[in-house]
Amino acid sequence: MTVLGAAGWAAWWVYHPLTLRAPSLDLSIEPGTLPRAVAVAVRDAGVDVNPDLLHAWFRLSGQDKAIRAGSYELTTGITPHRLLAKLARGDESLRAVTLVEGWNIRQVRAALARADSLKPTTANLTDEALMTQLGRAGVHPEGRFFPDTYTYSKGSSDLAVYRRALRAMDKRLAAAWAQRSAACAAKTADEALIVASIVEKETGRAEDRALISAVFNNRLRMGMPLQTDPTVIYGLGPAFDGNLRKTDLLRDTPWNTYTRSGLPPTPISMPGKASLLAAVRPAAGNVLYFVSRGDGSSHFSATLGEHNKAVNRFQRGQ
Structure with missing residues (x-):
């Protein structure tokens, strides 16, 4: 083959689809793998290619040192040119x-x-x-x-x-703790995380989050029990069958905020950013109670009498 012929063949080969043993192959390149070993790994992954030829292409391209470690997916139609571009970009699967x-x-x-x-x-x-x-x-x-x-x-x-x-x-x-307001009753960031986890479980509508936080922060400041069902459910663990009973509210666990005052010993869920911020920046006001309206939102009250009326209205239809 003449020099021109070889050059022409090489140019054709670089842009010609490689033969794969399956429509999709996984190629894993470990950190520190040398270019020649990468070419061998491509063959071993199921690509019908001569590793020496592939390595020669890596070197001639000038990008052999740019190949990145990672996990790659090779699909039907990939060419030596596209393969090297993928490895050099770190275009992982x-x-x-x-x-x-x-x-x-x-x-x-x-x-x-x-x-x-x-x-x-x-x-x-x-x-x-x-x-x-x-x-x-x-x-x-x-x-x-x-x-x-x-x-x-x-x-x-x-x-x-x-x-x-x-x-x-x-x-x-x-970040949330650094933005806490004077209304935040938590004494440490870890306590704020616990409050946030409760707010996360109690919030049915995003707009209510800060008010729900206000209820719990106000109660903590006054020494009132939090009396929140999600903490009771958490304390029941896998035994909870989805139906919270009055007997469950009376069953003492470290997380039962009906039988124990203050915060439970740990968070009860993973709070998101909004709940973290709400926990340390509760809404202003003296709300101490809330009840679901049945549509995802909550009604908030400052007194027990007002709360009982809300319960009758939204929960009992009276």
Whole structure:
């Protein structure tokens, strides 16, 4: 083959689709992998290509040192040119998992355990062992992870997602605490996190969030029991069947705010940004009670008499 012929063939090959053994292949490049080893990894992933030829293309392009580690998806129609561009851009095949506002730690762990292509390295760890792995030995995991959507490369460890969610909550909580008003009854950021977790579970309509926070902050300041059903439900744990009974309200647990005064010992859910801010910046006013109107919104009252009338109206239809 003449030099011109070889050059022409090479130009054709660079832009010609490679043959894949399946419509979609996964390619994993570990940090520190040399370009020649990357070419071999492409072949081993199921691409019908000569690694020496592919490596020669990497070098001739001048981008062989730009190849990034990561998890990539190769699909039918990819050419050597597009392959190198993908590897140099770090155009990884990403997956995502969403942690929902108001979830508890059991729901968080279940979501991460079933997340697509996420390595379940913490599956057999207790909650206590998980927090130790995250460098927070002795800290209860409830409420410590910020609800958000987290993307990750295929094959990533679930511990990495936990760590990101933990740091995100640290950041959000610190930012909220720095904005606390004089009406905030929490003495520490951790107490504010507990209040926020209750506000998250009690809020049916976003517009009511600050008023719901005001009820709990006012009660804490006055020494009144919080008497909030979500804390009772949390204390019942997996045994809760969806029907809260009067006997449940009387069953004492550390989280029962009918039988115990003050805040429960831990958060009861993952609060979002809005609940964190509401917890430390409650609405002004002397409201102490609220009742659902049945449409997602709540009616707020400053006295027990007013509250009882609201209960009769909205709950009993009287």
